Amino acid sequence: MSLKGRKALVTGGSRGIGSAIARRLAADGATVAITYAGNTAAADATVAAIRDAGGTAFAVQADAADPVSQRAGVEQAAAALGGIDILVHNAGVAEFSTVADDSDETYDRQFGVNVKGLHVGTRAALPHLNDGGRIILIGSISGDKAFPATSVYSATKAAVAALARGWAKDLAPRNILVNTVQPGPIDTDMNPADSEFAQQMIEAIPLGRYGRVEEIAGAVAFFAGPDATYITGTTLNIDGGAAA
Incomplete structure (x- = not known):
């Protein structure tokens, strides 16, 4: 219960990595709020899993692609929590295409959620x-690592790490620590480890397997906890060695 008494907000916390993070922070003692764009059933399931395990959690609908909705969701969650100690930005989108096939719409959508939504x-x-x-x-x-047909998505995630490094300096006077967790291939419903694409990816992973959502959640719990008090502006890869 290293996070007992702490208040955590996890954006995009209804499923996959976000849900695992919310459940882990709650298991470590935090009261957790999650935001979700539209999948009410998944959000309710995450909240129910936390409550069934003895934790405290609730869900707020907020679309990270819409600045008005994003601000309102954060305000609502902060009011319900009574403040925020831990902010985890997990909400994100990915659309893969080569530069010849990219469009203004896919560019704007990915930067809108992955960068602007996080900034807002x-x-x-x-x-x-x-x-x-x-x-x-x-x-x-x-x-950090280029893959075919991912240039715009990769650019958004490079921007995420850059924001964290800058914010770490901006917020150091308040002793607010800012760090980035960079997952590699992780087994989720959107990217299952048993797909044909996954089998091709696994060949390039030194540990020879996809990661588990719980392994990402564990890294987040470390950064949120008492053993990370002198770490800020850091980027941590959780990828089985894929980017080494």
């Missing part, structure tokens, strides 16, 4: 974020 959400949270708090951004090894 953090600024909305800052008045409610307690001194000594933590901001943890979920990036991707694509921010």
Whole structure:
């Protein structure tokens, strides 16, 4: 219960990596709010899993692609939590195409959610974020390593890590620590480890397997916890060695 008494907001927390993060922070003692864009059933399932395990959680609908909705969701969550100690930005989208096939719409959508949504959400949270708090951004090894047909997505995730490095300096006077977790290939319903694409990817992963959502959640819990008090502006890859 290393996070007992702490208040955590996880954006995009209804399923996959976000749900695992919310459940892990709650298991470590935090009261958790999650935001979700539209999948009410998945959000309710995450909240129910936390409550069934003895934790406290609730869900707020907020679309990270819409600045008005994002701000309102953060405000609502902060009010219900009574402040924020831990802010985890997990909401994101990915659309893969080569530069010849990219469009203005796919560019705007990915930057709108992955970068602007994160920027808007953090600024909305800052008045409610307690001194000594933590901001943890979920990036991707694509921010460091190029893959075919991922240039725009990769650019958004490189921007995420850059924002974290800058914010770490901006917020150091308040002792707010800002770090980025960069997952590699992770087994989720959108990217299952048993797909044909996954089998091709596994050949390039030194550990020879996809990661588990719980392994990402564990890294986030570390950055949120008492053993990370002298770590800020850092980017941590959780990828089985894929980007090494």
